[in-house]
Amino acid sequence: MFVSYKWLSEYVDLTGVSANELADLITKSGIEVEGVEVLGDGIKNVVVGHVLECEQHPDADKLNKCLVDVGDEEPVQIICGAANVGKGQKVVVAKVGAVLPGNFKIKKAKLRGQESHGMICSLQELGIESKLVSKEYSEGIFVFPTEVKPGDDALQQLNLDDEVLELSITPNRADALSMIGVAYEVAAILGREVKLPKIELTTGSEKASDYISVSVEENQDNPLYVARVVKNVKIAPSPLWLQNRLMAAGIRPHNNVVDITNFILLEYGQPLHAFDYDRLGSREILVRRAKSGEKMTTLDDTERTLTPEHLVITNGTEPVALAGVMGGANSEVQNDTTTVLIESAYFTGPTIRTASKDHGLRSEASSRYEKGIDPSRTRAAADRAAALMIQYTGGEVLDGVVEVDTLSAEPVKVTITLDRINKVLGTSISSQEVSTIFSRLQFETEVDNETFIVTVPSRRGDITIEEDLVEEVARLFGYDNLPTTLPVGQTFPGKLTDYQEKRRKIRRYLEGTGSYQAVTYSLTSSSKVNQYALETAAPIKLSMPMSEDRSVLRLSIVPHLLEVLSHNLARKVDHISLYEIGSVFLSNEESRLPTEKEHLAGAATGLWQSNLWQGEKKSVDFYVVKGVLDGLFELLGLQDRISYKQAKLDGMHPGRTAQVILDEEVIGFVGQIHPTAQKELDLNETYVYELSLKNLLEAKVEDATYTSIPRYPSMSRDIALVVDQTIAAGVIKEAIIEAGGKLLKEVSIFDLYEGERMEDGKKSVAYSLRYFDPERTLTDEEVTKAHSKVLASVEEKFGASLRS
Structure with missing residues (x-):
């Protein structure tokens, strides 16, 4: 609803209230004002002109030479190309120095050898939309239909000095879809009278x-x-x-x-x-x-x-x-x-x-x-x-x-008590104040011992129950004036549960790594339902599926993410990382309804990093995706309880796949898709992971403990151990940590060698060990003693020897 400020002022006295101030008051009372438009904003020096003479331009068939009275001492010559310009017309003239919409400035000019001192304007050139201009003037200049004087302000004559409020009217406030309806609303807000139009009909x-x-x-x-x-x-x-x-x-x-x-x-x-x-x-x-x-x-x-x-x-x-x-x-x-x-x-x-x-x-x-x-x-x-x-x-x-x-419209009467109003609003408004508000709204009201019997005017069809009257009191009293209080009680609404808060952290973290969130179907086909599933179960079929491709509930999210990757790769989006938090569905013998478990899954392919200026590129590989998960586990405070174990899973690369283990329980996997599966889906080298989010987020986390920064220096020892190729490096690392005692603080793997100078069936794994004591400086003898225990342990358990 567009409301003219000048037109509205004919029904309500708006003295002392600007259009912008009025817009703010209306918005605060419950009807949103989306904006206030100044119709002639930026237009200057535009006046009424009287065309005294009009003849064809001597050197141009489509131009006219006009002598125009613009209210100055002498008339001016203006060259006009409009076909409808003529002698005797009252027109809109932008004088030399005028500014039109778009900061278009009018200057003295020569057109085909004839001087032009201004421009005769169309309404469109004054910023009025073509669809609002009457067909008579949709092409050509505008001609005033009434008597106006040369030199008068054309903006005032065309109402372009007005301001228009754009009201966003909700369906319940149909009364505000008229100027009189808006007048009643504004009068109530300002506490002023409504001046209805007088009808004089003979x-x-x-x-x-x-x-x-x-x-x-x-x-x-x-x-x-x-x-x-x-x-x-x-x-x-x-x-x-x-x-x-x-x-x-x-x-x-x-x-x-x-x-x-x-x-x-x-x-x-x-x-x-x-x-x-x-x-x-x-x-x-x-x-x-x-x-x-x-x-x-x-x-x-x-x-x-x-x-x-x-x-x-x-x-x-x-x-x-x-x-x-x-x-x-x-x-x-x-x-x-x-x-x-x-x-x-x-x-x-x-x-x-x-x-x-x-x-x-x-x-x-x-x-x-x-x-x-x-x-x-x-x-x-x-x-x-x-x-x-x-x-x-x-x-x-x-x-x-x-x-x-045949209309039978009985007046609607709504009864409400003062106690009810104050109880709902949390206020202590007096009976007199409520009566005044109803009076400003022009609601006929009877008061009986702080009980208000309100006869609702027919223009306000939205008021039918006592809660509607509470709203009227609230908005006229002023929402800003309602008291603010803190919730009371044992529980507070709106707080995230621990599970929800952790899930939100995971989303933010993964998006921070450059992964896009995907939302895929919970339905899949019978042929794909068991692919990459963490838990096997009988598929749950729909009784009336839309298609065979969407006929059963999924057991894994990974197949859907691979479909998304394939779709994007087919459209030349070669570098992409996705994640999804969603549910999988396991059949439940005890109930017809399935057990729903929330999983976290991800998939990535292409370049992980690309710094073109330095010529550096980093492709997605197993350790990139594992590093993302490591950061996630650290965020959740579970890094010390997570381990990885090499695994062979259907559809996964046999040498680049690992189970993710939390407290000795397998909660998921990470690795590369099998090359055969990649080829079937037209994928490049692709890495995926899927975790049981329920197990991950419900794991109890001990309170964080902090230790002081060491004041004393640490000592490092590097060892390269030759062991059988079948022995996992992680198992050796666990043995080193166990044998190192309290002085061994950090163990990391930094090299793996399997080459021509290495005995068949053997490999060399290099570890860096860091020793320190927070209370004192360690001696060489103490470190050597602890280090010797480590070497003895790995030799006993794995037959390891130091590489010469």
Whole structure:
């Protein structure tokens, strides 16, 4: 809803409140103002000009040489290329030195040898959207339709000195879809009065009932239909002030009759429709449901096929309007129209919504009917439109209205106590303050011993229960004025569980490593369901699968990530790392429902790092992916309880795969996809991992302990041990740590050698051992003694010898 600040000020005194201040107040009261637009922002030195002379440019067929009075001592010469420029016109002139939208500055110029001192402007050049400019001036310059003086401020004449507030209206606040509705809201906020428009209507001696009759078959869809007849109208452009208001609200002007109906729609929130009486084809209006397959052509020249769900206005035989949505082309007001039938009706929302949706027609009228209009304004809107037609079309309004009224609208009364209001809001508002708020809202209120009986006005259809009244009190009292308190009780809402907090840390960590989060299907095919599964179980089949490829619940996430990699590689995304946290589903004999376990899985291929300037590249390999997991375990405080063991798994590379073990329990695996599987999926070298997230996050972690930084130096010893190739380096490392005693603090592997100078079946594994005592400086003898124990242990357990 676009609300003109100047127009709004005619209904509410806005003295001392700027447009931006008003926008802030409206937003704080519950209706969001998305922005405030200054229509003529940045435009300077644009005035009204009077074209005194206009002749063709001597050296250009499509240019005109104009002598224009711009209010200065002497008229100026302006070269204009518009086809519709002519002598005697009052036009918009941007003088030399003027600034137009886009910071376009007007300078003195020469066009084909003739001087030009300014520019005669179109509305588009003043920043008005083309779709809002009337067809008459959609091409060419704008000509003022009323008497204006040369030199007057053109922005003021065109209402471009106005500011427009854009209100975001929620479906429950249909009352704010009109200027009067917004006026009631603003008046309540500011504590001021609403000035409603005065309707001064004079009628002729002829009776409207002699010209038209109205009957309604579907009273539940159309309980109120009001018709007025206006004779002897003259179709012409509407006055400039009316066009300006429509354009500010986002509606394109057409002619005086149509513009008046649109004006009333904006002012009262009551949609109107104007029929050309002589084109109706009868003296009857019949409102009924459409017949199956019945056709009509709407104002947009589109033929519509109707159904019995659509409500139509007919002339007794054929449709002349799709009720509440759009009029028919066969009864459209045209330039030769002399008699107008004004329709003002109350249609129920669901019926209009059905027709609007079925035909893809969402109009200003339908959007208001869908949300609900105020039936008490239906007659007033018709009278206001008729009065304006007398004033601006020269028409004569026939006496009386023709109507069908089966509307039974009992006033809604809602009762609430002061204690209930204060208890919900946590306030101590007095009874007088609440009464004042209801008075500002213009709610009729009876007070009985701090119990408020509120009669809700028909314009506020959103108020039906006591909680609605609490909201009204809260927003007028001021949300910022409500007291803030801390929650009380044994538990506090909104806190993450330990499991949730750790899971969030994992997501952040993996995204920090450069991995993208993937979300894949929980369904897979029977042929893939057991691939890479950490636990084997009978597949759980869907009773009605969409397809065979999505017919069973998954046991592993890895196959889905491999599909994602394959999809990306086929589209030349060669370097990618993914992770997913999701559920796998295990059959449960005790229940029909499966056991759901949360897993963490990842997949990576291509380059892990690429520093082109230095010429450095690092491809994904086993140790890159293992390093990511090591960092994850360290984040969770489990690094000392995690170990890896070489493993052979189906679908995985036999020499580059390891089980991940937590406290002697296997919780997952990491490794390279088997080359055969890579080839089947058109993958490059790809590494994956999958872990039982439940086991990982539910593992109890001891509180972190800190030791002081060593004050005394450490001593290192490097050893290269020759052992059988079948012995895992990690097993040797564990034996070294066990034999090293309390002085051995760190052990790391830094080299592996299997070459021609090594005995068959043997390998050399090099370890770096670091010894220190936090309380003193170690002697050579102490380190040698501890180191000798290490050598004796590995020799005894593995037959290891020092490499010479």
